[in-house]
Amino acid sequence: MTSPHFVVIGECVADVVRTDGAPDTVHPGGSPANVAYGLARLGLPTALLTQLGDDPYGGLIRAHLESAGVAVLAGPAEGLRTPSAVVRLDGEGRARYTFDIGWTLPAGELPHLPGHLHIGSIAAVTEPGAASVLALVEHWRGRAGVSYDPNVRPALLGGRDEAVRRVERCVGLSDLVKASDEDLAWLYPGRDPEDVARHWLGLGPATVAVTLGPDGAFAVTADGRRSEVPARPVEVADTVGAGDAFTAALLHARHTGAGLDEALTRAAAAAALTVSRPGANPPDAAELAAALEAPASTPN
Template sequence: MFLVCGEALWDLFAIEGAGEGAGLSFDARVGGSPFNVAVGLARLEQGVALFTGLSTDRLGERLTAALEREGVGTSALVRTANPSTISLVDLGADGSPRYAFYGEGAADRALTLSDLPTPGPETWGLHAGSYSLVVEPVGSTLLALFERERGRRLLTLDPNVRLTIEPEIGVWLARLESFLACADVVKVSDEDLGLLHPGRTIDEIAADWRAKGAALVVVTRGAQGAVAFGPAGRIEAPGRRVEVIDTVGAGDTFQAALIAGLAERGATARAAVEALGADDVSALLDFAVRAAAVTCSRRGADLPRRAELASPAPRTEDR
């Protein structure tokens, strides 16, 4: 069992009306980075539960129902009367999303230390990421959970920087420093690294983060694939050819596949991650890249199921 921690919300995709004077309509989809990771793990046939605050409003009820339909455990949900977070999503010409979040005082931000779950022995790892790391009180709550579980379970992290929620990079850096002291596996996009550490190379940042505590640092690079830094050295995986509909949920898909790939290799503890050879890490990256490519070929965060990844997708260089 894997416990994913962080926000759950509704993504509203804006749709321009046709004709003069036509207004906007919205396509509402369940979402939130940790929510997506939890669903992704369930679709990849991994036991998973979500720790988040969910509203008792109608939107919160629908989020709970969606988790149950996907097979995500709900025993760690904290239900409150706080409202549900809403994210307005506007897609660029290349399919990349721009987000505007409306969630001040929302349920997913309201978790406190008294809400912390006590995972059973079947829970081998925890994941945290995105804006839940920096907004309060949930940010301090998740940090306390990571500090409590450090060395006891495998801890994974994805900063997934959202400047529209917390615009001060210094806040992200300070909180990330604390989480890096706990995390065993860190996944981050090259875009986020450019925001966090402009002017520095990914190799320099990965070396720094490993010195701070991470056993494995994985950097995603969009169409260029991904690169991992760990005991087996620097290992790259190329991108995959795909007709991009949009990139919503691609990073979350990669994260879910990374965790599932570790589980399938029996790397459910830090020592096992450190013992992975170059071939294992290469295959792990390839699996996660292929999974993310599937999501990019569909609208919204529609993450793949395990059976869809049975055969390798064509490599970028095969074009």
């Protein structure tokens, strides 16, 4: 394949989706893996530096990623078990996770010159692997763009103060940061999401985007711009992977030269398509283009 412009670094997770009265279903997941898959589905050369076990979950995830064209860069699997999470859906399709995960990425170099690095979620803040992730970012920062999505998992973060310290370190290394209002509410209880976004701008990023669930999304920039977009009306199957689809489409839009307003519009459309169907199933380029051309409609 073409040397990947985008290199995503982070975990893969097998999402075991559990709903009352129905058999379990297993979907390939993990926030960084979902972003890599979403970028590749949109036509961008993408690699994922990750860890996978030599087990059925690992095989499922690898096949899923490679089906979209993602180059999977996974180290030796000996002794590793592919991470998993039980995903419980409430009556509105919102997901809650219980994790069985470890992250021990060893130090190393990338086999390709990246144009852009994306990091996030568990892998960026969970030791011992997080040290390797941040070492790669620090090595390439200034020569490659950097983006970050904290995708907060409170059960894996321990104390809030230490979690904020780790997250803010990643924010400070990034050019673009995307977070959800739920992420910010856990990290900074009681603070307005836009106040937090502007605080993060002061740490170094050029752009901070925040998703607000049914209230849409907004972004603020270091040069004083602000943009917002409403959520697109959709009948929700579940919310698994919606934020990752938003991130992938936002990165794709900015890479292809879209302005901030257009980038948020594309990202919101990608998230809406993803929540309309089960699992982390982001749109490909044709699906996203069709959704953007179609008039918005109210779900039944």
